Amino acid sequence: MEVFEAIMSRRSVRKFKAEPIPDDFIEKILEAGRWAPTGGNLQHWKFIIVKDPKILDMIRKVSPGYLGATPFAIVVCSDRERAYKIGGKLARDYLCIADCSMAAENMLLAAHALGLGACPVKSFSPVALKEFLEIPNGIEPELIVIIGYSDKKPSRPPRFPLEEITYINKYGEKWLKEK
Amino acid sequence: MEVFEAIMSRRSVRKFKAEPIPDDFIEKILEAGRWAPTGGNLQHWKFIIVKDPKILDMIRKVSPGYLGATPFAIVVCSDRERAYKIGGKLARDYLCIADCSMAAENMLLAAHALGLGACPVKSFSPVALKEFLEIPNGIEPELIVIIGYSDKKPSRPPRFPLEEITYINKYGEKWLKEK
Numbered sequence: 001m002e003v004f005e006a007i008m009s010r011r012s013v014r015k016f017k018a019e020p021i022p023d024d025f026i027e028k029i030l031e032a033g034r035w036a037p038t039g040g041n042l043q044h045w046k047f048i049i050v051k052d053p054k055i056l057d058m059i060r061k062v063s064p065g066y067l068g069a070t071p072f073a074i075v076v077c078s079d080r081e082r083a084y085k086i087g088g089k090l091a092r093d094y095l096c097i098a099d100c101s102m103a104a105e106n107m108l109l110a111a112h113a114l115g116l117g118a119c120p121v122k123s124f125s126p127v128a129l130k131e132f133l134e135i136p137n138g139i140e141p142e143l144i145v146i147i148g149y150s151d152k153k154p155s156r157p158p159r160f161p162l163e164e165i166t167y168i169n170k171y172g173e174k175w176l177k178e179k
Numbered sequence: 180m181e182v183f184e185a186i187m188s189r190r191s192v193r194k195f196k197a198e199p200i201p202d203d204f205i206e207k208i209l210e211a212g213r214w215a216p217t218g219g220n221l222q223h224w225k226f227i228i229v230k231d232p233k234i235l236d237m238i239r240k241v242s243p244g245y246l247g248a249t250p251f252a253i254v255v256c257s258d259r260e261r262a263y264k265i266g267g268k269l270a271r272d273y274l275c276i277a278d279c280s281m282a283a284e285n286m287l288l289a290a291h292a293l294g295l296g297a298c299p300v301k302s303f304s305p306v307a308l309k310e311f312l313e314i315p316n317g318i319e320p321e322l323i324v325i326i327g328y329s330d331k332k333p334s335r336p337p338r339f340p341l342e343e344i345t346y347i348n349k350y351g352e353k354w355l356k357e358k
Contacts, residue, residue, distance in 0.1 A: 001182050002180065002181060003209065003288055003292045004289065004292065006266075007215075007289065008210070008214050009208065010214070012216050012328050014217065023356045024356075026356075027287065027341070030341055031187070031341065031347055032186045032187075034338055034344070035187050035189070035338070036284060037189075037284075037287065041336050041337070043339050043344070045344060046344050046350070048346045048348075048349070049345065051345050051348065052348045055349075062281045062324070063344075077350075079262065081329055090301070094276065095301060097273065097276045097277055097280070098276055098277075098283075098299075098321075099280075101278075101280035101281050101284075102283070102284040103283040104277075105215060105216075105280075105281040105285065106186050107283065108184065109186070111220065113183065113197070119216075120216055120281075122218055122274060122277065123269075124217075133348075133349050134350050134351065135350045139350065142277075148293050153244075157220050158220070159213055159214070159222065160222050162209055162210065163225060165222070165225050165226055166209055166225075166228065167225065167227045167228070168227070168229075169229055169230065169231045169312075170227070170311075170312050170313045171225070171256075171313050171318065172313065173298070175228055177205075177206055178202040
């Protein structure tokens with residue numbers, strides 16, 4: 001799938017079929033995440049694939065944003081302790097979030113290009129997730145990417161038009177595209 | 180460009196040609212950013228295109244991470260005040276960063292697919308940037324995406340192999356792909 005098409009046609013999916021996802025697809029999605037940029041190339045991330053239906057169910061119960069049942073999910077974690085040691089506070093408190101988010105966006109695009117539906121989830125209990133997945137101190141679950149075959153194609157959500165959100169050279173100065 | 184190819188072959192570019200970028204390309208890059216997902220579809224972002232060479236120069240002077248001279252940059256800002264009003268602390272302190280990062284990643288992929296080079300920059304003085312670009316209180320510059328024609332194709336940076344960063348069902352449990 002062409003990259004602009006993927007970006008424009010990707011939707012957050014919240015209804016899924018139970019059908020399992022082949023490991024080849026999972027690998028491609030993880031690879032896409034792995035090639036996102038990271039500040040200073042620190043790559044302070046760990047990806048936990050969850051396929052065990054019992055654990056998925058436990059995660060869903062503590063994640064109000066996890067809508068629909070998916071055959072798997074990827075919990076994108078950051079190594080905040082390592083980030084702090086190498087890059088200080090900016091790395092720990094900001095780049096960990098920013099870099100894991102870019103990795104998650106790549107995963108969403110990859111899933112979509114493979115004909116799957118996906119949704120990024122932040123609304124979860126990090127304490128419960130850490131317990132269920134035995135995540136040690138210093139490692140933080142940043143985002144869950146839930147993935148499955150879409151059961152319903154979501155409609156195009158409204159977006160602010162570009163002219164409302166884009167300025168030129170200073171805040172508030174409307175951008176008029178040159179013809 | 181195919182989406183996996185774009186994701187895998189994108190590099191952070193830090194040497195640029197002075198050649199200007201047509202507004203059609205700028206619009207496509209902004210569109211790509213605008214279609215990133217946002218928590219609750221809040222879209223609490225504003226994109227400031229900077230094309231004025233004097234302002235670009237001022238920004239470079241307060242941004243150690245802004246390497247190379249580009250004919251333009253996009254300052255991805257979040258409306259943290261609005262985010263807080265609608266979505267509370269999680270939206271203001273986390274989703275603003277996560278969502279703007281996903282938009283930035285889309286912009287990086289779009290720029291690459293258009294044959295341009297780009298780099299995300301976080302290492303800048305937000306205080307100075309707010310002054311130069313007249314960014315009001317409540318709005319935060321999150322990331323700068325610097326963009327131009329690449330003058331030097333960067334080499335492939337090292338990445339941790341997937342088996343070192345991927346676990347299954349719990350932290351520390353190595354994932355062995357099914358054949």
